[in-house]
Amino acid sequence: MPRREALSVVAAEAVGPYTLLRLARGRLEPGRPGQFFMLEAPRRLLPRAMSLCLAPTGELAFLIDPVGPGTRALCALAQGDTIHVLGPLGNGFDLSVRRPLLVGGGIGIAPLVHASHELRDAPAVLGFRSDHHAEAAALLPEATVVVEPTYVTDEMDADRDVLACGPEPMLEAVRRLAPSAQLAWEAPMACGYGACYGCAVAIDGELRRLCLEGPVLRAA
Amino acid sequence: MLLNASGCLDALAAPDVARSLDAFVTKTVTPLPREGNPPVRIAETELGMLNAIGLANPGRDRFLAETLPRLHELGVPIWVSVGGFSATDYAETCALLDDVTIELNLSCPNVDEAPESAAEIVAACRAATALPLFAKLSAAAPDVAATARAVQLAGADGLSLVNTIRGLALDERTLRPRLDRAIGGLSGPALRPIALAAVFACYRATGLEIVGMGGVSTGRDALELIAAGAAHVALGTVLFSDPDAPARVREELAREARTLGYDDPREAFAAAHQGALVEARSLDPRSRVPA
DSSP states (O other): OOEEEEEEEEEEEEETTEEEEEEEOTTOOOOSTTOEEEEOOTTOSSOEEEEOOBOOTTEEEEEEOOOSHHHHHHHTOOTTOEEEEEEEESOOOOOOOSSEEEEEEGGGGHHHHHHHHHSTTOOEEEEESSHHHHGGGGGSTTOEEEETTSOHHHHOOTTSEEEEESOHHHHHHHHHHOTTOEEEOOOOOSSSSSSSOOOEEEETTEEEEHHHHOSEEEOO | OEEEOTTSOOTTTOHHHHHTSSBEEOOOBOSSOBOOSOSOOEEEOSSSEEEOOOOOBOOHHHIIIIIHHHHHTTTSOEEEEEOOSSHHHHHHHHHTOOSSEEEEEOOOTTSOOOSSOHHHHHHHHHHHOOSOEEEEEOTTSTTHHHHHHHHHHTTOSEEEEOOOEEEEOBOTTTOSBSSTTSEEEEESGGGHHHHHHHHHHHHHHHOOEEEEOSSOOSHHHHHHHHHHTOSEEEEOTHHHHOTTHHHHHHHHHHHHHHHTTOSSGGGGTTGGGTTSOOOTTOOOTTOOOOO
């Protein structure tokens, strides 16, 4: 069940161009890999949706890409600051697959890090736009890493059970190669719990709320 | 009474939040199902947000057959927000409803408007139902108090003030509109002084029962709307960042009222009008009350 609580910042650590924001867990449950949380963004009106990246004992950690005012404010948090957090929300990956392969691009590697801790031995293929971005692959030490102009689809074994997260063009390309892949989409979200109707995406030809029916969707 | 603003809560997705309110207002129901506008439908602004959802809803038939019975099971009083594209649309939906309060969405900026005036739509609905009718008006009208008097004459039992007003947000890198539909409805704290002005003017002009809303996020915000003449307060955008807002605002409202010497927030009702002339009872359409 999702809860909302004020959590205190343990640390904000640089990981390549991203920031790993570590929060004291409080009474929040980490949920399943692929689920997300709504993080209060300092001095902004609305919270920001972030997949859980890591669930160390007593902590919840999120990988943040500073692309706008909310994410920049989150990356600037310091130990001792507190923010409200709501979650876990959404569905997660189905981890009961026989031959998992984690496929991630850029900031999309975040939920796959969590997944890799539950699926020990699952191979991973990660793609980034630059060597600096690829420093984030340190979070998944055994992964195969490619940097543009090489793409994850050049390296992935499409016969495995793919769990993917990354930019939309990457997810589209993965879907073409692996029609039954589990894809973790994203959409702008004001609330994360079905109230704002903002995160609608086309699912089976209909607009549905990604926060309730996703963010993980099966391609097939 | 504390309610949600229509379109800012799905009671079936978040029943605990709905039950923390004194009444639940549905997303606007239109005669036919609507997907709403294509993504991107929301954008945060400095002191608010824009939405261009576009009245996404399952349509009248599915709402009545599937949604409404489940809403009644929640045990919260239900207000149904009714929308449409002609007076007939509105009236037909009203005629099919029972056991609810009706809020007529006459002012959504994200869809094309019905050709008839607000008063004509209210009159058609009044003829179609004996249920309580609240007219939700926009502060973007040139003279919202005049519209309020007109809908009062047409038979409205109350007013919901205010709906969102048109706004635009541009992407910081491309300088192009962030919403797919470009223009959206502005809500949140930026709207609050506008809501206060509308409630103040419409209460003074009509004396009607008013649900005040627009950027309420604290008990003090709610108290100010009550002072301006709102009998009830609705929470909208704040529910997105704080689903616990209803309990918090109720507590804060009681505390803020006590700070000012009131035993109960209701004692502050219309405090902003004390000493002023309330033109409430004149239903003469020729009377021109200055805004």
